[in-house]
């Protein structure tokens with residue numbers, strides 16, 4: 381059984397004067413948040429930008445690869461955000477945890493995993509319940525004439541077998557952002573702190589303190 385480290389514990393172990401320690405703290409907390417739904421950063425906001433307009437939405441952080449500085453979420457292949465990502469592969473992520481007064485922003489180019497090895501690996505770990513999102517006949521954002529969940533009866537009442545969910549794989553997509561920029565902001569009554577990090581191929585390239 382994995383013992384999760386709480387964000388508060390991680391923060392207490394981090395020196396606020398140690399730039400590389402702060403960077404490691406950011407990745408450790410994102411890593412923990414990927415597998416612990418009780419950590420606020422499990423539900424970050426992602427933003428796409430197309431034609432001069434930013435579009436933001438909440439997602440569930442599904443994975444974080446500290447070595448590659450990559451973060452992942454799941455989505456529907458037919459969703460509007462996927463069209464945005466095809467148009468502009470740069471994706472921004474916003475993580476915030478009020479309990480530890482910490483905001484982390486990161487961004488980088490994005491890889492769309494659809495029907496590939498990584499998508500298969502993630503799909504095999506998804507459960508009966510969550511596969512429902514990928515089985516809807518109408519694509520997300522379709523205009524409908526009355527309020528509805530978009531789920532067919534059989535989906536709404538979970539009357540489908542795990543075998544029947546397999547066709548949802550056609551719509552299942554894993555989105556990976558390869559971080560090349562990250563900013564940490566810490567709110568404190570004695571004065572805030574801020575730092576910026578950049579990466580190249582998953583390797584830390586620059587680390588700088590910033591005026592908050």
Ligand SMILES: Cc1cc2nc3c(=O)[nH]c(=O)nc-3n(C[C@H](O)[C@H](O)[C@H](O)COP(=O)(O)O)c2cc1C
Nearest residue numbers: 423437438439440453454455456459460461462521
């Ligand atoms: C708590 C929460 C978690 C969500 N998680 C996801 C997610 O992991 N993937 C996803 O595609 N949408 C997720 N959504 C829905 C998105 O925020 C968004 O409204 C929807 O995907 C439509 O976005 P789009 O039209 O830009 O594609 C979540 C919403 C909430 C409130």
